Amino acid sequence: MNNLKIEAEKEAQIILNYFKxxxxxxxxxxxxxxxxxxxxxQAVYNLLGLCLQxxxxxxxxxxxxKIAIQNNPNFFVAINNLGLTYHxxxxxxxxxxxxxxxxxxxxxxxxxxxxxxxxxxxxxxxxEAIKCYKLALSIDNKLYxxxxxxxxxxxxxxxxxxxxxxxxxxLKINTKFTRADRSLSxxxxxxxNNPHLKIMENKIKDQSLNDFQKIELHFGLGKAYEDIKxxxxxxx
Numbered sequence: 159m160n161n162l163k164i165e166a167e168k169e170a171q172i173i174l175n176y177f178k179x180x181x182x183x184x185x186x187x188x189x190x191x192x193x194x195x196x197x198x199x200q201a202v203y204n205l206l207g208l209c210l211q212x213x214x215x216x217x218x219x220x221x222x223x224k225i226a227i228q229n230n231p232n233f234f235v236a237i238n239n240l241g242l243t244y245h246x247x248x249x250x251x252x253x254x255x256x257x258x259x260x261x262x263x264x265x266x267x268x269x270x271x272x273x274x275x276x277x278x279x280x281x282x283x284x285x286e287a288i289k290c291y292k293l294a295l296s297i298d299n300k301l302y303x304x305x306x307x308x309x310x311x312x313x314x315x316x317x318x319x320x321x322x323x324x325x326x327x328x329l330k331i332n333t334k335f336t337r338a339d340r341s342l343s344x345x346x347x348x349x350x351n352n353p354h355l356k357i358m359e360n361k362i363k364d365q366s367l368n369d370f371q372k373i374e375l376h377f378g379l380g381k382a383y384e385d386i387k388x389x390x391x392x393x394x
Contacts (some may be wrong), residue, residue: 166196173205177212185209194362200229204236211243218241234263238270250277270295272304275311284311302331304337309345316347336374341377348385355382 170190176185189206192199203226208212210219223240226233241256254277258266271368275290291308294301309324326343328335339358361367383391 162196166192166199166326168200170202170205173202177205182209182212186213200233203229204239206232206374207236207239207243209219210248211239216243216247234260234267236266237263238273238282241270242273245273245277249306250280253277266297268297268301268304271297275304275307279311279314283316287311287330299368300331302335305331306335306341309338309341313341313345315354321345332369334370336361336367336378340374340378343381348382350386352382358382
């Protein structure tokens, strides 16, 4: 490895550290400087796209992802990120196109597979969404967000027993993913002895939960209390 490549990779790592710290502006500035210094260093175009995408500068992000892909047509990570940018812009046609292209290049890359499932779900094509989610999980069965989305797809089809199974699986992997508690509550009819009600009542006392996690739990508890006709608590 020559000295210039070592220098470029060190600077890219610094940019990545800024990105992970969610200092997207600093990461963007440094990435643009690095491109001027090393215009043939392809990974930084994808990294800059991520920085811009995280700031909702979608059109500029698309520009840099396309440069990355033009220089390396098999850069499946950048292709997936390009699809995700279009997805964030609600351009589902282009999102699907790039997810499928990324999958064609690397069929074991779970991100575009699950992202394609999300497109199908948003188009109310739940059966196709389920196929995508199950394919992603056949590669990595610990993707709890994908498992949750699989549960949501079954729930949308009215297949509540199956959705319940997947939401419970999510909570076995990550008990603090309280969005699954909320989703599970919508697939259950509670009585006073329901174990999930007790779990949520105990979990809401956890001081380590952030506000978003607590909000999701409050929705779940509200549904449970409404089921057992404890209307006073359901509106707390």
